[in-house]
Amino acid sequence: MRTILYLIRKEFLQIFRDKFLSKAIIGVPIVQMLLLVPAITFEIKNVRLCVIDRDISADSRALINQLEGSTFFKIKYSTFSEEEANDLMHRNLCDVVLQIPSEFGKNVGTGKPGKVLATINAINATTAQLSWAYLNGVLRDYNMNILLENAGNMAVSSIPQIDITNRYWYNEMLNYKYYMLPGVLGILVTAIGFLLAGLNLVKEKEVGTIEQINVTPVRKYQFIIAKMVPFLIIGLVDLSLGLIIGKIIFNIPFEGSVGLLFLGSAIFLVAVLGLALFISTFSSTQQQYMFIAFFFMIIFILMSGIFTPLESMPVWAQRFDIINPMAYLMRINRMVMLKGSTFSDISHEIYALMIIAIGFTALAVNRYRKTA
């Protein structure tokens, strides 16, 4: 035990001797959290609209007014030439072109359906879909008005109607910051631990100082634990900083227990650091380690459900997530912070992470060779 403590002390001294790194370990997560969390959102506020109104009637104007009144659309351009509208879209100056044909006013209310044509820039399929949904919503309201005008209140109430109400639990206003903060924080903590721990061990190999440890009676597991603990502590410090920023600046709700969150994160970090040290045992240069780490991190992050829903992935990919520590961390973070889930709610995730952590660490100890 004393040997491990001495080794840990040595590691800490070594890490903090590098003035730049010791500042960056604290500074980078803070700056990136402050910078990135408010930026990321799928929420659509200003869909830039270009209107081609060939009708210029009271009806078409009413429709345009209704669009302008909605919070999602901003009518930026109005033209009569389709070519000009296409050009605006090419230049990325508008997102949706709405064409109202010349027959529109005549057709509305006569029984012949009035048609409008929306052209949506769909390079980003997600936003295109959302814009389309909002446009439909506005048209639905517009149609309701026509119905009321044409049929009168009596007729409408005689039609059976289903009232649909929406509620969003745990995040009433669908605040994206609540969603993204745990995700961004998770990525930052992982990246710092994964990079530093692995590079640290590979550097000893590359420079040759590992030989000096190898000739001492330090046991394999002692060495691996001593390499792990400092980065575990750094990770948890970064996590606390991130949570404090989240609480003070972004006002993230803390429904669940902070202790549970830290328990989950600590086990997660052991898993990640175990994997980092395992990879570093078969990398010979820091550059090599970095690229392998980059490769794994990209896969882990993209498949963890940070940016996209897990259910939309094919079944084999969901199975892969059984060994993806990031996927568990994301679930634990969001469930505990936003929903106030308790230990029994997330026990499955915690136990799974524990098994992964033990597995990766055992692999690292096993693969580490004291003899070159």
Added chain:
Amino acid sequence: MTDYIMKRFLGFVKKEFLHIFRDFRTLIILFGIPTAQILIFGFVVSTDIRDARVAILDLSKDEVTQKISDKICSSGFFRRAGDLENYDDIDRVMKKGKVKAVVVFGTNFGHNLISQNKATVSIIADGSEPNTATLITNYMTAIITDFSREFAGSSLSSNLLVQPEVRMFYNPEMKGHFMFVPGVITLILTLICALMTSVTITKEKEFGTMEVLLVSPLKPLQIILGKVTPYFLLSFINVIFILLLSFFVFDLPVKGSLVLLLAESMLYILMSLSFGILISAVSKTIQQAIFISFLGLMLPTILLSGFIFPIENMPEAYNWVSAVFPPRYFIVIIKSIMIKGTSFLYVWKETLILTIMTTLFIGLSVKNFKVRLQ
């Protein structure tokens, strides 16, 4: 004389190439990363919903609610993950993360719909994932409205209504890869170029071998150029590799001029490489260089460049914040040439900005590069 210098330089470039090819593992990973990313984005992740687990809390259990539930769950968007008995169950299943949404039918739903022409259904979605929650409520609302129309039958003259038609421009099938192929190219070039150059130059500094190079007859500029040239070629091959991959795997051709796209890629590679040189000028150890280029660049490149999240949706100030990130311009350039098929006239502004940035980075790194070690 110039011949002699050229020969010396080429010899140095050859040495650098040998260094790179000796590390075969890194070389594989260099092409493995874009491949993995393209395949994951293409076949694995999607922002749309599919088989989202929903639970039903049906307090009236009649024919109508049964029909609506079946309609929701057979749509392909949703999978029935269970039936609840009372309101308290909602919190319980949501907290476990077992379901994304619960559909609640009040008591006497069918009876009310027929006798009073009005019945209420509520959709309770898990707001901790806002995007999924929005899509779920949108899809469900559409399905229920559809049912409502069918149920009302002829009494609702739908031909009175304005009907929208939609044309999804550039991407009629709404495929995700129209967005992520440009994103992956940008991410790969930014990170790999900056990482590789900064690490390889810093390594010479840290291990002291830079001194050996500096006392050689090679000029410092030649040393830097010699170090960067192999990576320039490798990155360029990587771009072609990604374009081929997206063509053969996703059938996504370059709509505009391929020559223009490759020329713009060269400009961007040059920019990233000079940024890498700048990083190596300010960092003393490999770890510092990696920390700056990896941690400093990865998340901002993914999140602030318009790769996944559109810049237009961000708060106003971010229009300016993201203006200093080069990836933002390159993504616009690739999207315009590759997907919209537009000409140089549409991307000259972005190209100009990237050229200025490249010049700036080169100037700064020349100024910061120390010929002598302490």
